Every structure is written in C-alpha cells, then in structure tokens.
Amino acid sequence: MSFSRQELLITTIARLLQGCRLVATGASSPIPGAGALLARAQSNGKMRVNVLGSVRNDFLCDGGVELFDLAGQGRLDAFFLGGGQIDGEANINLVGAGGEYPQTNVRWPGSFGSGYLYYLVPRVILFREEHSRRVLVPKVDFISSAGPKNDGTYRPGGPIGLLTNLCWFAFDRDKRRFRLDSVHPGHTVEEVRDNTGFDFDCPDSVPATASPDAATLTLLRTRIAAEIAETYPRFVAQVFPDLAAAGE
Amino acid sequence: MSFSRQELLITTIARLLQGCRLVATGASSPIPGAGALLARAQSNGKMRVNVLGSVRNDFLCDGGVELFDLAGQGRLDAFFLGGGQIDGEANINLVGAGGEYPQTNVRWPGSFGSGYLYYLVPRVILFREEHSRRVLVPKVDFISSAGPKNDGTYRPGGPIGLLTNLCWFAFDRDKRRFRLDSVHPGHTVEEVRDNTGFDFDCPDSVPATASPDAATLTLLRTRIAAEIAETYPRFVAQVFPDLAAAGE
Amino acid sequence: MTRELGQVPVHGLDQLAAQIPNGAKIAVPPDYSGVAMALTRAMIRRGLRDLHVVCVPVSGLQVEMLAGAGCLGTVETSAITLGEYGTAYRFQAALKAKQFRMMDATCPAVHAAIQAGGKGIPFMPLRGLLGTDLLKNRPDWTVIDNPFSKDEDPVVLLPAIRPDFAIFHAPFADRNGNVFIGRRRELVAMAHASTQSLVTVEEIRDVDLLASEESAAGTLTAAYIGGIAEAPRGAWPIKLWDIYDYDEPHLKLYGEMARTSEGFARYCDQFVQDQKAAE
C-alpha cells in the first residue's frame, strides 16, 4: 500500500510513543495528535492521550495548568515540541531570530510551555516538518528551551529525537548530538546533509524509516482519521479526503 | 432590656468587627458566628461573612485551602482563635499541656490554621469563654501560634484582644501585653485579676463592657438567631429558646 | 476478571485495601470532604502496619481507629478531632505510648506541601509559623531569607509531600472512572500529589462526567485513579457532604467503647471484622 508523507510521519510518531501511559499534544498539532491517537489504538487500552482543543479526547478538568502539573508529577510520558530554530545540541528557539532580543528581526509567538516541559517530560519528540538550514541551525539565536547538558541539574525530561519531512534523528544524550537514525523513503542522506545546518552523527549505513504496514494504514485511514477530524477537520479533509468525503 | 452572657459576647464581637469587609468563623464557633452575622446585618451590605459549616452563609468554592488563601491575599479582615492555653504575650497553645511534647499529659486536637491565620489576619479576636488560671497562663507549654514580636518579620496580622466570660482585654502590640479594657456587667476587676494567670495592664478605672441596646438585641433575637440556627441549632435552642420554640 | 471503568479497575473493598502495603504514605481528607471509612475498616482487617498518614489538613475517626488498631507509623496533621462526639482516646493513648511519630502542622502548611507535590516542585514557601513550637519540632521544614526582599525576611519552606495513595470517599464515579468531587478541591490536590488514588464511591453511574462543563468542573479525572470500590454509605459513621449525616448514636457508642483498648477491641470485633461480609 502506498502512503503519504503525513501518513509516514503519523505512523512513525505512533511507533515512537509505544509503551507510554500518558501522552499529550499541544496547539496546532494534527500530525502528533493523529500519531498519539494511533498509538493509543494500538496500546490495548494502556495509553491515555490528551489532545489539546479536542472535546472527546481531553480529560483535563483543572484548567490550563494541569498539563504542566502532570509533567511535574512525572505522569506525562511524551510531548511534542517544535521550533523556529533547532540546533545540533537540541536547543530550541520559539521566540525570534536575527537582531537583538527582544527587538529580533523575526518574532515568533513565544516559548509556550517549552521552557518547562522539555525538562520534565521523558520522551519529548522534536517535530518540525520543514527540514532546511533556516530551521536546523548551528546555534539558535535565542534559547527558549535548552538541550540536555549533563551538568547534574534536575532533568528527568528531554528530547529523544527530531522528526522532519526528511528523516528521524535520534538524540544521543551522552554525546549531546543528533544521530541520523533513518531517512524517509524517497529521500537520501545527502539530501539530509544538504539541508541541515548543524553537525550530526551519521552511521555508514542509514536505514530507511520503516513504512507502515497495511493494517496500520487501514486503522489510520478509518478510525484514527475520524477521531482526529473532531479537532482538525481541515487537516483530515486534506490528508484523508476519502474519509472526509464519506463523512459529509 | 436584660440580656444573657452569650448575648453580651455576641454583641461585643459584632462591635469589634465594625468596618470589616470580610470575616470568617471556624469550626464549633456559634458565638463568633452569630457576632459576625450581626455585624454583617449592621454593615449596610458592606460586609461578607463566611460561616464554616453553613450552607447559606458559605460562599467559598475552592476547597478547604481557600480560607487560607484569602488570608494570604489580605482579603480576610477578621478571624477568631481560641486556645487550651493563652499567655500574657498572646502566645496560644492548641496542642497540649504538661509533660514533654509530643507526649504531653493533656493532648488537644491540634493547631488547625492558627499557625498561619494569626500572622496574616489583621483583626484576630482571641475568644475563650472560660476565664481561669488554667487557661490564661503565664507562659504556654507549646506555642501553636506566637504573639506578635515586633522583630521586623512579615506579620500583617495578629490579635486585637482577648474576649472571655469576664472581660475584654485589648492587646497592645507595641508593649506586647494585654490591657484590661472593659469588664462585663456583673463582674469586677478583682475577679478578673484572681482568675488570670498572666500579668496585664490595668487602668485605674476600667469601664463596664457596653451593654447592647434594645434594637440590637431585637435584631439578634430574631433575624440573627434564625440565621445562625442553620449551622448551630442546638446553640440557638439553648440561648434563644423563644425563637427555637417559634420555629418548631 | 476484574471489571473496569475505562482504564480504572473496580475492586471489592478488601481487594482495594490489598493494594496498600505496610509503610505506605497515604493522604486522607477531612470529614467534610468524604472519608473512606469502609475502606479504613478493610485496611484494619488487613492488619496494615507503619502507615504514614498525611491528613489534608485534619482528620478524626479515621486516624483514631487506625491508631487504635496499631496501623500507624507516622501522623502528619493539623488536628485530630472527633468534634462534639468526644475525645480521640485511642489516638491519644497511642501517641502517649509512642506507637507512632507525630508531625504537628497547621492547615495551610499541609495544603501547601500537598500542592507542591501536585505541581512537582520541590518545596513551597508559607508565611506565618515563625516563633512557633510547630516549626521547632519539624526538622523537615526549613527557613530561608526571602531572596526577593531587600530587608531581612525569613520565610518557612515546606518540602513537597508525595503520598503513595490518596484515599477518599465520593458520591459517585462515572462509566469511565472519573469521580465527582464537587468543590472539594483538597481531593484534587491530594490526587495530583499522590502516585495513585484509591477511591470508594456510593455508586457507579452510567454517565460521562466530562460531557458537560458543569459536571466536568467538579470532576477528578480518571487518570489519577488507581482503583475504585463501590461502597454504599462508605463514609459511615461519618457524614458525606449533604448526602447523609453523622450517625450520632453510633459515634456515641464508639466514644464509650473506645475509652479502653479492650473496649476498642470489642468494637472492632463487632463493627470491623464482622462487617466484612456486609461490606
């Protein structure tokens, strides 16, 4: 069965979430949301997923702070962070680039919960579809949240890796470096190298990112697409047009 | 109009609460509760009263911590504290007496919120009906909450005085001593002196505690007695038997 | 097979009590929030030992009975009181006999330390407490100079409390294991701070508490809950909110029997051991 770029990202995310008890997704996150719901469907009822913006898949009752308190309690196993810039030590920048802070040339919305969740959530998946030297820089201009330093400070959380349109980088916490773990079907190591602004470890042979099997794709295109459509109808209309059409 | 001991205490408390915006009473406090409701009735709608254990007069919605948070915010103007022992520097003991802590000879329930509210609430009224050398001691055996020390530590709150069955002692925060301010009708300075275990200032002439006027007594015996009966029916049956009979 | 509400297992009372090991740290609520008395009796039947009980912020008959049954290792509380139903004789006797460690506190200190546990922060500051024998007898508390103040400004820091279990009784759970707690927010704080909550309920209702804004506002979400048992009148002989009141005659009977350890033993024979089948 053939699959789209988004379907590969979703199924890859679902694989990265295996074994989690509690996963949350933030604002404007249809692919992580679908990935988490897929992982839940495959977990035999062992995983809880909280999709921000959902009604049916949001079980929080204690206001906006509860997600952060869950992380502080050690209950939140996985979360997703992006970045206007991400560097090779896994520092992320959600604030702005160029010029002098706070009068940066480019200003993004801001750090949201990253300055906290990145430190507390054991399995943070860095997720940024755009894979370019503009985004993946040698050094971020502003550290919204720092990569793990191994300096002995309290830090149960941190990145397990970085997923883009081209590849999956695993993050090696000891070496404080990314390692190219798999390249998505149809792309090459050279393409990754050309479009990455930071240094990373690269084994001699890099496998292709595992393709989803037919059963997983079917599950995704039916039940999961329907579930995520509640929160992200436009995303579903675009990525799963058949389901969207059937639903109308 | 004649009045009972309890009615004098209630109307005295109401007078001490004049000008407060927010007053709360704790568990097992029918006289402070009635005093607060009387003060509210006389405040022209300027006072809020929260009676612990009431349904109609409890406006808190944020759990047991809200009362303490209100105090921390500076919103709670007055509260009542008692003590198994109270000494001349206004230290109070709600834990136990004799022997060595925690294996005291006598053990009382515990400090409840006193170790906090006494420091935060500007107008704490110490209230203990029993006026004896057993209660009013030279020095408490255990400090559940300390009298003001004027040592520069943060302390917006503290006692304004001590009300007993015999008298009203005002607390002089500068001198860290009680001053006998008024003796209840029917009692004498000598009686107070004989039954008080701590030293206190005593002017040459001590007035009698002001008796309630007829209008106040009428208000108390009708509307206020009915209001407090919701929370303390047995108290009302005992102190306002006419109202209790009429209500049956 | 164990029945489940969503991902929350439903147990019998003794099964639920069996989740708790000796030495566990448990958080319990005050009478007005809903005390799991039926579960407490199951804990006594189980013969639990060395429990560290954190009262949020006070307790009554629950700790009194755990004391009488020798279940306690530590009591952390702002008060133990049976209110107008008399003296906590078994608690006082066990305290005097040094059968447990006593950690006297003040209500907002327990609330703050539990909130710190629920936020995953290492400590919480609290005003007040300076100059008290409470502070003097709590080596686990510390005083620092407020770093935000120009002048000397000592402030007490309370280390976070992270109980193993929050244990309480509530009116009902829904079909997904969410529990209605109304405005008893100390239950939320206890549940957030604890590794898991063991909850008894009057009944399980085939509703979804998260379906409406009103009911969701008074709900503890199932993610915090490790097990539920149905226990009609599970707070008895303590009241439950405005649903049922204290059983006054029974509490008077308890007060009389519990004056002596022998009397307490007879009480337990009659109302704890023999109630096993009933519960």
Added chain:
Amino acid sequence: MTRELGQVPVHGLDQLAAQIPNGAKIAVPPDYSGVAMALTRAMIRRGLRDLHVVCVPVSGLQVEMLAGAGCLGTVETSAITLGEYGTAYRFQAALKAKQFRMMDATCPAVHAAIQAGGKGIPFMPLRGLLGTDLLKNRPDWTVIDNPFSKDEDPVVLLPAIRPDFAIFHAPFADRNGNVFIGRRRELVAMAHASTQSLVTVEEIRDVDLLASEESAAGTLTAAYIGGIAEAPRGAWPIKLWDIYDYDEPHLKLYGEMARTSEGFARYCDQFVQDQKAAE
C-alpha cells in the same frame, strides 16, 4: 443608581473600563478561557496607557489590539499568537519600536507566579528554565540552591504576581454576582491573585450558582469581583468555550487591515469607536 448583584456593581462597558487607570497591571486569559474583547474595545476607547498586561499564560488578538492602540507599557507572556488567523502585526511592530517592555516567559511560570499571588506567598519555585535565554532576560527571576537537596540543585524562583485587575469574559453571572467559570481554573487563579476582577458576561441569570454542588464547583465566588458588565457576544470575534466560535471572516478582515498602522486605525474607527453605542 448603579444596579447591584449582591455586593457587586453592574456597570456599562465604558463604565467598567473607567475603573482601570493608566499603568494598571491586568491579568488576561487565553482565548480558550474567555477573553473580554468588548471590554478591551472599551479600554481602547478610553485611551488607556502604560498597561502592564500579564497573559495567563498566553494571549492573542486582545494584546495585539492593545499594542496597536498604544495602550501597553509591559507585556508578560509565554506567547502572543493569532493562531491560524495570521501574524500579530501590530504587536510585532510595537515590540520592534520599543513601545513596551517585553517579558518573555513559559506557560507554567506564569501559572505558578499567579498562583503564588493567589496564595499570598512571596514566590514559587519552578523546575526547568535552566540554561534558557528566558531566564537570562528575566532579572526579576532568581535561582537558588534547593535547600532540601544534599547535592547541588539549582531551582528557579518566580516572584508572585499580584495584578490590580483580572479581566475576562464568562457565560453568565448569577443574581448574587457569582460567575460561572466551569473548569477554566486559570480564571480562578487570576481572580485570587488580583486585587479585583472586572468581568463581562453573556448574560445575568436569576439563579444561585452556590445552590448546588455541581454549579458551585464551576463558580468564581462574588467576593473576588469588583464589577460586572453584561456584554452579549462579549468575546467576539474570539470564541467563547463551546458557546460560539471564532468569527473567521472578521479575523481575516482584521488580519488584512492590521498589516499597517493606518489600516489598524481604520479598523478601530469602524469596529472600536463606532461600536460604542452598540456595546
């Protein structure tokens, strides 16, 4: 004479805005909690200056418009975003022109500092933040060594935030001035931390929110509220819970007009000044 709900005065929108002086510190909620946009337009009409806006923990169109109208002195927030409705042009332009002081934060830091304000404690610790430029650019935050840890353990302390006003929009107030806030507990935290809350509501209902446990659980009690104004569709063009949605065409129109300061001025002429009578 002003109408009152219990002890809470009911004002018109411009009267309510008139309570706020220049330089006031105001706390505002995120879009999903209920933003008082009609009141924000009244604040712009009033020509307020030098406001210190604390976003709990983020904001969008509200701060964007206050920036465009020159009302801001300080913005303390974890993000300013119009989401899919485009770029916050006026906010970005005012920031670049140094028209206000920017205090970048992370969501749980704002929540924690507001909660500290509501508890009356001087500060709250927070994990995380170490090594960030957020911390480096917040001289009001400080780092101490956790006094409860044997090893070196730096932890950030955030000073409490005590705004003058919490400002938000809610579905309804009851006849006693209590406000239904559902599970939007950041509104409770904001109200507790602030000297008073100025609240707009879709409607005033002749009910008593404290009468049932369910409705009381989702209620902000009147004691915190300094004034209420009725403002049907008062969050427009932002959504209000599940009661009404974003006005997408209007937000697109705003996004187009607000690209330039001239366009923003025309927008204000049309939708802020001229709406005075309507609001």
